[in-house]
Amino acid sequence: MPLETIIAGVMIASLVLYALLGGADYGGGVWDLFAFGKRAREQRALIAEAISPVWEANHVWLILVIVILFTAFPPAFAVIATALHIPISLLLIGIVLRGTAFTFRTYDVQRDDVQRRWSLVFSIASIITPVLLGIVLGAIASGTIRFEDGIVTSGFFFSWLAPFPFAVGFFALALFAFLAAVYLTLETRNRELQEDFRLRAILSGVVVGILALTVFVLAEIGAPTVRAGIGRSSWALALHVLTAATATSAFYALWTRRYKLARVSAAAQVTLILLGWAFAQYPHLVEPDITIFSAAAPRITLQLLLAALIAGAILLFPSYYYLFRIFKSQPQKGTKAADYQT
Amino acid sequence: MTDLLAARSQMAMSLAFHIIFAAIGIAMPLLMIIAEWKWLRTKDEIYLTLAKRWAKGTAILFAVGAVSGTVLSFELGLLWPTFMGYAGAIIGMPFSLEGFAFFTEAIFLGIYLYGWKRVPPRAHLFAGAMVAISGALSGIFVVIANAWMNAPTGFKIVDGKPVDIDPIAAMLNPAAFSQALHMTLAAYAATGFVVAGIHAFMLLRDRQNRFHKAALAIALAVGGISSILQPLSGDLLAKRVAKTQPVKLAAFEGQFETQTGAPFRIGGIPDEEAGVTRYAIEIPYLLSILAHGAPKAVVIGLNEYPPDRRPPVAIVHMSFQIMVACGVLMMIIALWGALRFLRARHKQTPWLESKWFLRVLVAAAPLGFIAIETGWVVTEVGRQPWIIFGVMRTSEAVTPMPGLIVPFITFTLLYILLAIVTVWLLLRQVAASPQGAEADQKEARLAA
Numbered sequence: 089m090p091l092e093t094i095i096a097g098v099m100i101a102s103l104v105l106y107a108l109l110g111g112a113d114y115g116g117g118v119w120d121l122f123a124f125g126k127r128a129r130e131q132r133a134l135i136a137e138a139i140s141p142v143w144e145a146n147h148v149w150l151i152l153v154i155v156i157l158f159t160a161f162p163p164a165f166a167v168i169a170t171a172l173h174i175p176i177s178l179l180l181i182g183i184v185l186r187g188t189a190f191t192f193r194t195y196d197v198q199r200d201d202v203q204r205r206w207s208l209v210f211s212i213a214s215i216i217t218p219v220l221l222g223i224v225l226g227a228i229a230s231g232t233i234r235f236e237d238g239i240v241t242s243g244f245f246f247s248w249l250a251p252f253p254f255a256v257g258f259f260a261l262a263l264f265a266f267l268a269a270v271y272l273t274l275e276t277r278n279r280e281l282q283e284d285f286r287l288r289a290i291l292s293g294v295v296v297g298i299l300a301l302t303v304f305v306l307a308e309i310g311a312p313t314v315r316a317g318i319g320r321s322s323w324a325l326a327l328h329v330l331t332a333a334t335a336t337s338a339f340y341a342l343w344t345r346r347y348k349l350a351r352v353s354a355a356a357q358v359t360l361i362l363l364g365w366a367f368a369q370y371p372h373l374v375e376p377d378i379t380i381f382s383a384a385a386p387r388i389t390l391q392l393l394l395a396a397l398i399a400g401a402i403l404l405f406p407s408y409y410y411l412f413r414i415f416k417s418q419p420q421k422g423t424k425a426a427d428y429q430t
Numbered sequence: 431m432t433d434l435l436a437a438r439s440q441m442a443m444s445l446a447f448h449i450i451f452a453a454i455g456i457a458m459p460l461l462m463i464i465a466e467w468k469w470l471r472t473k474d475e476i477y478l479t480l481a482k483r484w485a486k487g488t489a490i491l492f493a494v495g496a497v498s499g500t501v502l503s504f505e506l507g508l509l510w511p512t513f514m515g516y517a518g519a520i521i522g523m524p525f526s527l528e529g530f531a532f533f534t535e536a537i538f539l540g541i542y543l544y545g546w547k548r549v550p551p552r553a554h555l556f557a558g559a560m561v562a563i564s565g566a567l568s569g570i571f572v573v574i575a576n577a578w579m580n581a582p583t584g585f586k587i588v589d590g591k592p593v594d595i596d597p598i599a600a601m602l603n604p605a606a607f608s609q610a611l612h613m614t615l616a617a618y619a620a621t622g623f624v625v626a627g628i629h630a631f632m633l634l635r636d637r638q639n640r641f642h643k644a645a646l647a648i649a650l651a652v653g654g655i656s657s658i659l660q661p662l663s664g665d666l667l668a669k670r671v672a673k674t675q676p677v678k679l680a681a682f683e684g685q686f687e688t689q690t691g692a693p694f695r696i697g698g699i700p701d702e703e704a705g706v707t708r709y710a711i712e713i714p715y716l717l718s719i720l721a722h723g724a725p726k727a728v729v730i731g732l733n734e735y736p737p738d739r740r741p742p743v744a745i746v747h748m749s750f751q752i753m754v755a756c757g758v759l760m761m762i763i764a765l766w767g768a769l770r771f772l773r774a775r776h777k778q779t780p781w782l783e784s785k786w787f788l789r790v791l792v793a794a795a796p797l798g799f800i801a802i803e804t805g806w807v808v809t810e811v812g813r814q815p816w817i818i819f820g821v822m823r824t825s826e827a828v829t830p831m832p833g834l835i836v837p838f839i840t841f842t843l844l845y846i847l848l849a850i851v852t853v854w855l856l857l858r859q860v861a862a863s864p865q866g867a868e869a870d871q872k873e874a875r876l877a878a
Contacts, residue, residue, distance in 0.1 A: 141544035144496055144536040148529065154503050155529045158514050159522020166515035169507030173831045180504055181844060184497045188848055191493035195486060195855055244831060385519030386595045392523055400530035407537045407560075414541060414548050 091390045092160075092380045096373070098397050099156040100366045104359050106149035108267065111260075111358070113143045115268025117186060117214020118261070119288060120207055130281055132207065135268075138275045140194065141415045145408065147187070159393050161383040164373045168224075171233045171240045175223050175248050182217030185209055218264050219257035223248050226256030229365065230311045231375035252303070252310020259299040263358055266292040270338070270354040273347040282347070289342050289350070297335065300361075313375050317368030327364040331357060434825055436834035437509040440841055442810065444502055446803055447845045451495030453802060455535075456569045456614065457621030457652065458488040459562035462542075464648050466555050480645050482546070483859065484625075489543050490855055494848055496536070501841070509834075513817050513827035516592060520585050521575045523597040528571035534564035569617060570610045576809070577605035581674040582818050604674050608667040609809075615656045615663055616805065619760060620798025622653015627795020630788040643782055650791070653798070654764035660757055665720065672721035675819055676730040677739065678812040681746040683717055684710070685731045692717040692729035697751060700743040705733060707747070741814045749807040756801035763794050 116135040123131040158165040169176065186209075193206030227233065227248035234242040247253075269289035273282050307315040318324045338353035340346075371379040384390065431439075462484045469477035503525070507514050538560035545554060578584075584600030585592040626649040629642040636642065672679045679685075684700035684707030685692055694717045698710025715725040722729070732740055767787070774781030782788065817824040 141540040144492070145533065145540055147496065147500070148533045148536050151500060151503055151532065152529045155522065155525045158507060158518040159526055160519075162518030162522070163515045165507050165518060166511035169504070169514070170511045170829055170831060173508050173829065173837075176504055176508060177837050177840075180501045181840070183500055184844060184848070187493055187497040188851070191490055192851055192855060195490050195859070197858075239830060385522070386593075389519040389522065389595060389597050392597050393526055396523065396526045396530070400526070400533075404530060404533055404537075407534060411537045411540055414545055 090381070091387065091394065092384045093371070095156065095160045095390055095394060095397075096366075096370075096380045098394075099153055099160070100362065102149050102152045102156065104362050106146070106153060107260075107263070107358055107362060108355050109142070109146035110149055111218065111264040112267040112271050113139050113146055114186075114214045114218045114261075115264040115266070116272070117190075117211045118265040119268055119272070119285070121211035121215065122288075125284070127280060127284060130278070131284060134272060134276050134281055136194070138272060139190070142411060143187075143190070145411060147183075156393070156397075160385050160390055161373055161378075161380060162385055164378050164383040167233065167235055167240060167374055167378060168228060171235070171242060171244065171247055172224050172227055174244055175220050175227070179217060179220040179224065182213045182220060186213035186217055189213060215261060218261040219254075222257030222260030223253040225260070225365075226253030226311070228374050229256070229314045229369055231313050233374055233377075235377065250310060252306045255299065255303045255306045255310070259296070259303050262292055262296045262299050263361070266296050267354055267358060270342070270347075270350050273342075274351055282345075286342055286345065286347075289354075290339070293335075293339060293342070311375070313372070314365070314368045317370075318364070320368075324364055324367040327360050327367060331360040331364060334360060431835050433832060433834040434828050436838045437828045438824065440834065440838040441505060441509055443838070443842055443845065444498065444505055445806060445810070447849070448495065448498040448502055449802055449806060450799060451491050451498060452569060452572075453617035453799070454488070454491045454621050455495045456565045456617040458484060458491070458625075459539075459542075459558055459565055460618065461621070461625060461648055461652060462488065463555060463558035463562055464652070465644070466558060468644075468648075470551055470555065476641055476644055479641060480648075484645075485543055487856055487859055489539075490852060490859075492539060494852055496532075498845070498848075499532070508831075508837075509829055510817065510827045511829050513822060516822060516827075517578075517818060520582075520592060520595055520597060520600045521578050524571040524574040524578075524601055528568045528575075531564045531568035531571060535561055535568060538564070566614055566617075569614060573610045573613045574601055574603075574606045577609040578603045579817065580609070580678075580809070580813055580819050581605035581670075582821055587821065605667075605670055608663065608670045612660070612663045612667045612805075615660045616798065616802050619653050619656035619660055620802050622649050622651075622656060623760060623791075623798040624795050625649035626653055627792050630791035630795075633782065634785065634788050634792070637783075646782060646791075650764075650767055653760075654767050657757070657760040657764040657798075658768075661761055664754075664757065668720055669723070672729075675813070677732065677735050678741060678746075679721055680730060680732045681741045681743045681812055682750040682808065683707075683729075684743060684747045685717065685729055686733050688728060688731040688734055690718070690728050691715045691726050692721075694720060698747070700747050702743050738815065741812050746808055746812045749804040749811070753801045753804040753808060756797040756804070760794065760797050760801070763790060766790075 116139050120132055120135050123129075123135075154165075157168075189206050189209035193203055193210060196202050196206060227250075230247060230250065230252055232242055232247040232250070233240065266289060269285045269292055272285040273289065276282060304315075318328060334353045334357040338350055338357055341350035341353055369375065371381060373380050373383055385393075462481050465477045465481040465484065469475070469481060538557040541549065541557040542554065542561055545557065549557070578600050581603045582600070583603045584596040584598070586594045626646050629646040629649060632642045633639060633646060668679065668682075671682070683692075683695055684698055685695075686700075686705040686707065691714065693712035693714050695707055695710035695712055698707045700707040717729055718727040719725050721727065732743065770781045770784070770787060813819055815823050815825065817827045
């Protein structure tokens with residue numbers, strides 16, 4: 089397998105992990121906003137507890153994606169950052185507001201009105217940021233970013249201000265909300281709270297299905313080469329069939345309250361969606377002009393980067409496992425976030 | 431405002447903002463684990479309370495540092511796409527390593543902040559040590575990338591394109607070691623002095639508070655030792671700059687004429703039109719000694735370079751002067767503190783009783799961060815007009831995106847807002863600090 093493909097694979101793997109872990113943290117923000125009913129307060133507390141210890145680490149996957157992109161495929165990074173300057177800047181504002189509001193809420197006065205204010209910033213930023221992330225990915229896949237001699241000729245709005253990138257944006261949001269709801273069923277032993285999030289998982293799962301279809305239909309015009317790629321490669325087709333199977337399994341598991349199965353199925357579903365996209369777009373990094381081969385850094389850089397990624401993974405995964413074993417092996421008994429703040 | 435100036439301003443503002451949180455993120459974990467280690471050794475609960483208090487502040491500051499750092503990693507491309515397209519393959523390595531260091535830091539910070547009741551005490555201390563080490567490493571990797579912009583190595587230029595790329599040689603560039611050492615010490619010194627200043631302020635209001643005495647001692651030890659070592663690393667770095675970027679060194683000191691036995695100027699206003707630095711106190715031969723280690727050594731002046739290859743002299747010179755002055759003051763205060771500590775230990779008397787010593791510490795609290803900010807002005811403005819010294823001009827690297835004043839103002843307002851909220855929340859933490867030993871122990875028991 090070419091070195092470029094391996095590195096691109098690691099980059100996609102990091103993106104998948106960002107979606108599975110960081111994405112669920114965004115989804116937590118969505119359910120914070122839509123917390124209602126007599127257990128609204130408990131729902132919010134459970135979300136805060138689930139996210140607090142892990143969200144900083146989960147967020148680093150995005151930084152890893154960016155670092156791999158600009159080290160291994162520098163011209164692609166330059167073109168993406170130029171053509172998508174506006175949505176990326178907005179994405180950054182979202183990341184800043186979400187991350188800080190979440191922490192400020194934890195350490196500000198534990199009075200309802202103050203906490204509500206921070207929750208509002210946190211949850212609204214949690215909704216806008218995934219949409220922008222989806223818009224950026226959608227624009228990259230759309231084939232509308234054009235350039236000549238390294239100069240972007242397609243303008244600063246054209247490539248992302250279109251139905252397809254926005255559909256991908258809302259699809260990403262729905263996926264993250266779905267993931268979060270599924271995960272949250274396993275974060276508590278409280279039956280009622282479990283039921284709350286089961287219902288949310290089923291509802292958002294339906295929305296995911298509708299938006300998946302919308303994205304697929306819009307891709308006909310919005311991202312023709314990637315859409316064609318799905319039919320072209322038997323791999324991509326197989327992945328899409330598998331995706332449908334995991335989606336069905338997730339619904340079945342939620343319906344029958346088999347939450348561990350639901351978690352595995354939902355995570356597999358999101359993974360397969362991203363892989364399906366990656367296979368359909370391969371070997372293009374930015375449709376239609378930049379491939380991972382045309383944008384690749386010199387061989388020595390790729391070799392050293394791969395060595396660093398392997399060494400980093402050897403250090404990282406045990407630590408990450410340790411973090412999750414400490415905080416995620418047992419569902420929380422209570423729902424008082426204050427217990428965990430000291 | 432031109433788009434280039436807007437881009438430079440946005441980058442400068444983002445860096446100036448982030449560096450504060452980054453420096454605190456490097457140094458605070460060290461203070462926390464010293465306090466926790468003393469708690470494990472002495473079982474004095476005051477140290478546990480202290481570690482937890484500091485951890486709260488660190489959590490707030492780390493969150494702001496993490497998001498502002500994320501912004502910077504994107505801004506490299508948003509503002510300087512040509513630079514990243516050119517240099518990504520050469521200096522991506524330290525950024526990748528920084529990614530992993532930051533990952534480790536975030537993972538163990540999660541364990542440290544939320545794991546007090548979930549992991550055994552030694553594992554908890556270990557998590558804190560991992561945060562401290564990986565925090566320092568991520569700072570070092572980023573500074574190495576910056577050092578490469580000052581002393582680019584590890585590639586050849588053929589037809590305007592970099593070839594024969596050697597990322598390891600790029601990482602081992604001549605400025606890397608001295609710059610990384612200087613910045614790491616600066617982080618400990620600045621943070622140590624701020625924390626010491628805050629606790630000195632609290633001690634002035636509540637003279638017998640054991641909590642604040644313990645805090646002050648740890649913070650001043652870390653900040654003071656670093657401040658005493660810092661002039662040595664500064665000297666090392668200045669000698670490097672004299673070799674790799676003589677024009678930058680000349681700007682530091684407003685040295686227009688090439689001179690044998692050049693003087694060190696204290697103060698003074700460089701007049702770039704006339705090519706002289708006026709009103710400075712000159713110490714003969716000292717610049718030659720500091721830059722090249724010999725009183726008669728030749729120091730190259732700005733006049734050797736055409737104007738379009740010189741950095742703006744006045745701002746670099748002023749910033750350099752402020753940085754050095756802050757550093758010298760901090761070193762003197764640190765030595766005074768060390769003297770007080772040693773004398774008190776010898777005579778078995780308390781060393782934090784002097785009102786004047788506490789007052790000086792309060793006044794000195796911001797010095798380290800003033801030095802860090804002006805130091806970065808020296809580094810970055812002193813490198814102009816280049817983004818990669820001698821290879822690529824900043825004006826060639828900027829994005830073609832128009833209207834850059836909009837993101838500049840947006841991010842500035844966003845960061846001002848963040849700064850206000852952060853300071854306000856931290857003041858609440860300080861204001862809520864325990865009063866008197868009895869209250870401490872009660873709280874410590876509750877917290878444990």
